[in-house]
Amino acid sequence: MTITQNIPDRDLLLCDVNALAKPVIISLVGAGGKTSTLFWLAGLFCDSGRRVLITTTTQMYMPDPACPVTLCRDPAQLPADFFQSPLMACFSGWSAARGKVRGFSPELIDRLIAQQDLDVILIEADGARGFALKAPAEHEPCIPQSSRCVIGVTGGGLSGKPVGPDNVHRWAHFAAITGLNAGDRLDLPAMRRLVQHPQGLFKGAPPGCRRIWFINRVSHFENQHTLKEMLEANDVDVIWQGAVQETPPITRRVVR
Structure with missing residues (x-):
């Protein structure tokens, strides 16, 4: 097991996008900082000269005004010059009352693979209603x-x-996966069950994709032995620990 302190090389942080066919689609799921993580990654990739598209398969808050936003029915039908900007955001619609934008189906986003003018597509692929933890529902x-x-x-x-149920979204699903009862204290073994369960954190992740578990708002877990076991058992490929709204956002990176 290798532990890297502070932000590692931006390519090694995720995957070497230069070595992969473009565009590279990165999906974020779970709870407790997805949107902040998405915008931090967008800035990281833009700073390295990549062209980045932000969108969602659910709903998310409207990006910062500095990020150009386009509303359309099908992003794959947009003209090629749309994809020349360093940072773009594209959605199907938005609700002014909620301040949230609506995204596209996963199938529509899959069609963007043919758009070679993009380098990275960042997808918010889950919703959590502001909770710090969740387990996914059937849909x-x-x-x-x-x-x-x-x-x-x-x-x-x-x-x-x-x-x-007061601090975990989809509590019934979370309890069934982790074995916790309401009022039990959250521990690392319970989190491991959430991560490794087929209906848990990485439910629906495509076969062969890289799975990164980001433990946001924590510098590190003391029980590094459990993290090592998770990596050796192929529960995940990489574990990040940090706080995405602080500097540096990643304070520890654990890999096999």
């Missing part, structure tokens, strides 16, 4: 099958604290 998440990387986000602030 969730909505991951494009062309995703080369799936990042499962969990909020680390509940580690060691009692959990239940």
Whole structure:
């Protein structure tokens, strides 16, 4: 097991996008910081000269005004010059009352693989209604099958604290997967069950994609032996630990 402190090389942080066919689709699922992580990654890739498209297969908050937003029925039908900007966002519609935009089906996003003018497509592929933890319902998440990387986000602030329907989205699903009862304290073995369960954090992730577990708002877990076991058992490929809204956002990266 290798542990890297602070932000590693931006290519190694995810995957070497220069070595992969473009565009590289990266989907974010889970709870506790997906949107913040998506925008941080967008900035990281743009700073390295890549052209980035942001969208969603569910709903998400409207991007910062500095990011150009286009509304359309099918992003694959947009003219080629649309994809020349360093950073773009594309959605099917938006609700002014909620401040959220609606995205596209995973199948429509899969069609963007033919758009060679893009380098990276970042997808918010899950919803959590502001909760720090969740387990997916039957219809969730909505991951494009062309995703080369799936990042499962969990909020680390509940580690060691009692959990239940007041602080976990889809509590019934979460309890069934982790074996916890309302009021039990969240521990790393329970989180491992969420990560490794076929109906858990990485439910619907395409075969062969890179799975990254991002434990947001926590510097590190003391029980590194469990993390090592998870990597050796191929539960995930990489584990990030950090706080995406702080500097640096990733304080520890654990790989096999």
